[in-house]
Amino acid sequence: MIFTKSTLNIILASCFALLLSACATQKASKIDSQIQGDVYTGTDTVEYLADGVPDRVFFATNESVLTTASRDTLRKQAAWLRKNSDINVVLEGHADERGTREYNLALGERRANAAKDYLMTYGISENRISVISYGKERPVDSGSNPLAWSKNRRSVTVKAN
Amino acid sequence: MKKIQLIIILILTLFPSYLNALIEVDITRGNLNPLPIAVSPLYSDNDTTNQLKKEVNVENIGSEISSVIENNLRTTGLFNPLERDAFLQKPDVAHLKPRFEDWSLIKAQALITGKVEFKDDKVRVEFRLWDVLAAREMLAIAFTTVPNNWRRIGHIISDKIYQRLTGEKGYFDTRIIYVSEKGPKTKRIKKLAIMDQDGFNTKYLTLGNELVLTPRFNPTNQMVTYLSYFKNLPRVYLLDIETGIQEVVGDFPGMTFAPRFSPDGKKIIMSFAKDGNSDIYTMDLENRMVEKITNHPSIDTSPSYSPNGKYITFNSDRSGYQQIYVMKSDGTNVKRVSFGNGLYGTPVWSPRGDLIAFTKLHKGKFYIGVMRTDGSGERLLTENYYQEAPSWSPNGRVLIFYRETKSNSDGEGFSAKLWSIDLTGYNERQVITETDASDPSWSSLLTN
DSSP, rough: OOOHHOOOOHOOOOHHHHHHHHHHHHHHHHHHEEETTTTTTTTTTEEEEEETTEEEEEEOOTTTOOOHHHHHHHHHHHHHHHHTTOEEEEEEEEEESSOOHHHHHHHHHHHHHHHEEEEHTTTGGGEEEEEEEEETTTOOOOOSSSSHHHHSEEEEEEEEO | OOOOOOOEEEEEEEEOSSSSSOOOOOOOOOOOSSSEEEEEBBBBBHHHHHHHHHHOOOOHHHHHHHHHHHHHHHHTTTTOOOOOGGSSOOOHHHHHSSOHHHHTTTTTEEEEEEEEEETTTEEEEEEEEETTTTTEEEEEEEEEEEEEGHHHHHHHHHHHHHHHSSSSSSOSSOOOEEEEESSSSSOOOEEEEEEETTSOOOOOOOSSOOOEEEEOTTSSSSSEEEEEEEOOOOEEEEEETTTTOOEOSSOSEEEEEEEEEEESSSSSEEEEEEEEEEEEEETTTTTOOOEEEEOSSOEEEEEEEEEEEEEEEEETTTTSSOOOEETEEEEEEEEEESSSEEEEEEEETEEEEEESEEEEETTEEEEEEEETSSSSSSSEEEEEEEEEEEEEEETTSSEEEEOOOOOOOTHHHHHHEEEEEETOOOOOOOESSSSSEEEEEOOOOOOO
């Protein structure tokens, strides 16, 4: 078979493009299941306060901003807390191991309070929520890698009674 | 703990003022040629040796005290204690009158000799420091104490020698308080521990039932402040390590953390976190008055006073990232001092007043460094996967900090150890502890 130079180029280019997009989708889907940007999106460490009510939200490095997914989780927690008005909760704020101990204590407190503020805007009374920071002292994953750190940057809602 | 009493009985000779220069050790440069020094085993006669063997259970007390001294001098990196096997002169004869030719033959430039006696249940130790090349006595001092304090005698002698040869106070008769660690990272058990600066006489001050962090010595006495999660309430505590009595510092409706004493030991400065905001507070230990020092929606933590008490350095993310700031002790005149690339934390003011030691995080590496108090002259002393929380030796020459190793995905390979490094960036060494260890804090000299 004889191809003109331009046809060959087109074929080569499209092959290359296919190869690239295959790479990209494979890589993206692998990351999607675990971390997005810097924030953990998987579920393997998540526990449930009730059916469909995840107990924790995750944060980006050095951040205490709630992601869309985190706000969704906290709205579910708020709805569940409204239905179960006899239950009080403790929000446990955590940081990963890649920061100085004292700053991480403050950061954990800031993260737990970000979650607390959100629950309060959804009608949960302040006196039903207490907050504690563990800084980097209580990781859930003991690995030293970005995935482990992303699981550890969290605020966990725990039943107080 | 029993109050330790040391009496300097007599100073045998004062420093002779001769015209020819005596040896001096320059500590301002990384010392690549440590001074060869011979520590002749302190002499004790048979009676003394046997009695003290019964009293304190050491084979030969004079020799043991000399080992304490040798080890102290070696770890400074400034001295090279010579092998005892090479010594030509007997300890008792050398102490009376060294044959300087014999000592210069083995290349010793300085010589330490001494004698131990046991009388009326007390140990009396005298020692002399000699300049071998000038054939002169440089220092002679005697101490009397109870037998159990024999290691401290070694430390005090080391301090006297260091001071005579370098012109600066030593740091050997000191202790380190730290957090002893055990168990998996996810359920780490932490206890307060205290040991002599050379790693001996380790004692555990808490049982490990609750998480404890960041112990710091009062620079004026045997009090310690630290963070405890007692009853799951993270609060700053005050502990008297002689009586074991402890109490919560202040009545704060939330987490208090990052405590340190003021240089006069009368105040505790710390962070108080509430509603997602950490600010710096002080509490006066005499009248219990609480004062708010910073008032900013950012995280303000890791405060440390300047030695004259007039300034405070601290860590804040008010610029968006963790940086080091300096302010007046009333909270006014806040100035950012760290401007290099990366994040800066844990500032600690040097006891000499001229430097701030810090932890820096840049491109995934952790550094221990020092800078002038206006932020200029930054020098990074050591780089590692993870290290932080430097604490100064009381003479401001050495920093102790902790270092953690990377773990694999199963958490294996993790360790936390204490390390020290000279201000020059030389002489980095691990400080051996019985268990894994973190958050070291160096005491002041126990005797001056």
